[in-house]
Each structure stands twice: as C-alpha cells, then as structure tokens.
Amino acid sequence: MKIKDVRVSVHRFENFVPLINKPIEDDYRIICEIETDDGHVGIGMASRFLWHGVAASVAKHLGPAVIDMDPRDLEKIHARLQPLISERGSMTGINLAALSCIDLALWDIIGKASGRSVAQLLGGAKDYADVYVTYGFAAYDIDHLIEAGRRLVAEGHTRLKMLVGSKLGVLEDARRVRAVREALGDDILLAIDANESIGLEDAARLCPLIEDYNIAWFEDPLRRVDARDLGMLRKRTTIPLSAGQMDGHALRFREWVEHDAIDIFMPNSMYNGGMTETRRVAHLSQIYNKPLSDAGGGGVWCLHHVAGFRNGTLAEIHVGTEQVEAQMFVDPPKAVNGRVAIPQAPGFGVTLNKERLKETLVEV
Missing domain, CATH: 3.30.390.10 (Enolase-like, N-terminal domain)
Known part of the structure; x- marks a missing residue:
C-alpha cells in the first residue's frame, strides 16, 4: 500500500x-x-x-x-x-x-x-466516551447561562463547562460561576475555562472565590499556560488545573509535569501534530498517573483517544464544533445521555x- x-x-x-x-x-x-x-x-x-x-x-x-x-x-x-x-x-x-x-x-x-477504529488501534479501552459540553459563552448574561444549562441538562447532559477570563473581570466571573452552580445544583459537573486569557494574579484571585462551588477543573487558566506560573497557581488552589489544547505536544506536557503544574492532560490532535503525538502524550499521562481528556473543539478526532486509552476520561462537545460537524459529515456521532459511541465504521468512522x-x- x-x-x-x-x-x-x-x-x-x-x-x-x-x-x-x-x-x-x-x-x-x-x-x-x-x-x-x-x-x-x-x-x-x-x-x-x-x-x-x-x-x-x-x-x-x-x-x-x-x-x-x-x-x-x-x-x-x-x-x-x-x-x-x-x-x-x-x-x-x-x-x-x-x-x-x-x-x-x-x-x-x-x-x-x-x-478497526482509531480508538481500537490506540488500545480499545472503551467503545464510547463520556462527554462534557462547553456552552457558557461570554455572550450570555447570567439568565442565559442558567437557561442554556438547563436545556442541556434536559437533553441528558450532566457535565458542563463555562468560560471565564472575559472583559467582565474577576468578580463578575465569580458571580456567574456561583449563579450557574446554585441554579443547576450540586449533581452537575461544572468546569471553567479561561482560554489562556488572564494573568497569574487574577487567576489566583478568582480561584478562592469559587473553590467552595466544587469546580471540576480550571482549564488553560493563564496566558501562554506558562509552566512556572501554572505550577505556582496549582500550589495556591484546590481546583484541578488542565491544559494542552493548543500546543499540547509531548515536550510541553513534560514541562508542565516537571513544574508540578497540571492535573489533567488535554491534548488536541488537530493542533499538536496528530494522533501519533497524542499517543505519546497519552503514554506520558499514564506514566505520571494523570487523567487523559480532551479540549479545544477536537470533536470526532479527539473522541478516539479518550476511548482508546484506559485512563481516558471525558471528551468535549463544543456547541460550535457540534454545529460544524453536522454540516461537514454525513452522519456524525451524537451524544446520548452524556455519552458518545465510537462510530462502528473503521478509522475515524466519519464520511465527508x-x-x-x-x-x-x-x-x-
């Protein structure tokens, strides 16, 4: 061939x-x-x-x-x-x-x-991936955040992620997070994502304001997710920290590990050099006993590494990516009660x- x-x-x-x-x-x-x-x-x-x-x-x-x-x-x-x-x-x-x-x-x-599916080629730990939904955009006011969250819960989702670090400021970010948690209840997994938008001091101010609200992880909390600063932030908060969606090649993850800066590995195969590099990252996550997840709108491409490796945890559904894949593919995989089945067709299992x-x- x-x-x-x-x-x-x-x-x-x-x-x-x-x-x-x-x-x-x-x-x-x-x-x-x-x-x-x-x-x-x-x-x-x-x-x-x-x-x-x-x-x-x-x-x-x-x-x-x-x-x-x-x-x-x-x-x-x-x-x-x-x-x-x-x-x-x-x-x-x-x-x-x-x-x-x-x-x-x-x-x-x-x-x-x-x-065989890519998930099977990677190890075939599962034939599905549990998912979380990125939905909490800065364009929403608090009422919108709550209503959109309730709609997702009604569709069977129990894991949600909202954005922080907008121009609204630390106090408003904290108020929005607290409002969503109080409205949707304690049974919903709730994570936050700053998209590398804020500095160490603002992130360190935000974390104590929301630590009591059971935040599942704080993703890309700092500009350039600088390993030294991320390690400092991790020592100042009980919220788990995650990174890796944009420059998540193996050397970058090694740097975060060496600075004791990361709790959750989140590679994205569309940006880091592909599934071959993600496989290297996954093996590193296993060596250091870290969970392997997904972020950055990877969609079907990242679904497979979460299902393929035994320490895979959650794949992301981004409401924007979901709309794109509905246009791009003939029959893209869809979540049912917070879980996406790996397509039965071989490879990535999708048709343009x-x-x-x-x-x-x-x-x-």
Missing part, C-alpha cells in the same frame, strides 16, 4: 451561540485527504488558525514528501517530515497543524485498511458531506 495523492482544501462554516442566536466567530477547517494506490482515502484536519498557511504547508511541503510511502510506516514518515517542519527544535502553530492534517489522515487509512463542502469551500 502506497500513498499516491494528497489533497487539501479550506472551508468556512457558520455557527451560532444557542438561545440568543448570536454568531460565533466563523470556523475555518483545513481538510486533508490522502489516497492510496489500493483505493483507501483517509481524512485529516486542522482548524481555525492561519488556514491558508496550513493548507499551503500541506500542499507544497508535507504532502509531496509522503508520496509513494506506506501510510502504515508512521515513524518513517515522521522522520522524513520532521526536518521539513522544523530544522531545529520543536515548533508549534502552522507547522504542527499541517502535520496534524497529514497524520490524522494516515491513522484514518490505517484504520480503514485494518477494519461532499455536497455541503462544495458550498463551504474557500479559495486558496
């Missing part, structure tokens, strides 16, 4: 904040399709950032380099691509997003060729909606 063609395209999808119908920022996706000489087609993807640059990197640099290689030879392929991604050191951003596109498509091919993708195509 040899790689014969690598195709890449950019697509723009619209999505909206539920309840108030306010547009979320347009969601751009870079879709990579790799085709083999025996007819297998694998799908890979990156998302949102510098989409033209990512697509050009795949089309002009990484794609041509893997032609005529066996897609199952992951280490050999990564050895060839590494000098193209970074001559020295470990890069992030466009470099790893482009690699993610290629690598995810390879895993999809390997799964399809073997008749080619007609819809014609409408969303962006000229590159």
